[in-house]
Amino acid sequence: MIMAVFIHDTNIISPLGFSTDDNFQKILSGKSAIEQVFIDDKIGSVYAGKINEDLFNNHFQTINDDFKGSRIVKLLIAALSPIVEKNPLKNDSVLILSTTKGNIAALANNDLNAAFIDQLAKNINSYFGFKTEPIVVSNACTSGVVALSLAKRFIEMEQFTNAYVVAVDELTPFVVSGFQSFQAMSNEPCKPYDADRSGVNLGEAAVAVFVSNENRTESIQILGDANINDANHISGPSRTGEGLFLSIEKALNEAQITSDQIDYISAHGTATLFNDEMEAVAFNRLNLQNVPTNSLKGYFGHTLGASGLLETVITIESLKNNVLIPSFGYQQQGTTQQINIITKKGQKTLKTALKTASGFGGSNSAMILVKNVDHVRN
Structure with a gap:
């Protein structure tokens, strides 16, 4: 008999808000995060979703007011902290990180070690005190769904009791220039499935969910x-x-x-x-x-x-x-x-x-x- 697997608590850090409820309420009100964002002197401005730095820093101080790590690590900590607080780690809990580019911004500072995605996962693993090794999923833009699939299958196989799935990507010059090279960027807010669509807008977010075999009422x-x-x-x-x-x-x-x-x-x-x-x-x-x-x-x-x-x-x-x-x-x-x-x-x-x-x-x-x-x- 196959074990049932459930998603429980969730959290979103995005330009629309710093909790799942904040984000959902903004969407229900018809709010979009897409606006013109200045990237750098070479690229200029593009339509994208960018997290407000001042608002995020103020939010992060409520979680950890003295942490000095990189921005992407802070995003992951902010996403995962309330999940871990509500669902304390067990000895066999596992962290699964989903990302496409990870801490690619570290390359601008010639910090090659920090740019490796496995190092990003290890940093988060260490911060929260997981006893198991972290797992990285980097499979292009399906990564977030694949990471959830992986969590489900590991729990079904009884390899882990539960999983903390986190996902992140930042809006960086490297990412923007890459999509520009594909000529896939829209010069206006995007219009999925519309006859007048002209391409994608990029964005950034950090997301965390808790997955287990426990059957809860709201799961x-x-x-x-x-x-x-x-x-x-x-x-x-x-x-x-x-x-x-x-x-x-x-x-x-x-x-x-x-x-x-x-x-x-x-x-x-x-x-x-x-x-x-x-x-x-x-x-x-x-x-x-x-x-x-x-x-x-x-x-x-x-x-x-x-x-x-x-x-x-x-x-x-x-x-x-x-x-x-x-x-x-x-x-x-x-x-x-x-x-x-x-x-x-x-x-x-x-x-x-x-x-x-x-x-x-x-x-x-x-x-x-x-x-x-x-x-x-x-």
Whole structure:
């Protein structure tokens, strides 16, 4: 018998706020973090989501007023601290870190050791006093969902009692210049799935969740998950959505449900021409085209390795509150195959959600989340 795995407490540090509730309430009010942000003299300004430095420093002082570590370490500490406070570590607790670039900013100071992602994970592991070695997931923009999948599978195999999954990426000149080289950046706030979309906005965030086999009243069960790489291209998605199609199909099979039992989809939705089209194709192949769907990139920007976990947390809040969140920036259909993009906030009884993510190198992920009311597999 497969052990059930649940997501419990969550926390978000983002430009919209420094808790899950702050972020969710801002989204419900229609607030977006996307604005013009100055990067450096060479790049200039771009539309992106950037955490206010003064506000964050004031917030961090309430957690630790004398810590002198790097900014990215502070972001992770701020995200994880309230989770650890509510869920004290056990001897077999494990830290799983999701990130795309980690402390890439350290390279500007020629601090090569600090730039290694495993060193970032070790720093956080040491700060909180984990007894086990940390695990790093860096699988492009699917990293956050993959990290949750990994936590689920380790707990199912009884390798660990629980897992603390944290995700982070910063808005840095290195990251911005990389996306500019792909000509993927929008010169205005992004519009996922819209006919007038012109590219992605970037963002930054740190997110933490606590995962265990304990069945609590307010918990969300991870009912199924899958991660498929279709190896289509170094950066371009499969035109048939093959990897995403297979990921969703496998996740549905593990969850032992069918597509008509999905109440809501939190999709990847980068607002690039090919990603949004690929997702529409994959959803239609699985008869999911009528399920209410949104992208959260218009609120936060694309937070890279943090995006999958960040958007999963907002999906959990949508499930708990039975609310559909509009896909910010969407006005008219921009994909060749119809999908049901949410255009206004609304109440709907929600039990089961699908979270998807896709990334460079052909990586694709899908996760089925269900409220702890039915469908619960023991």
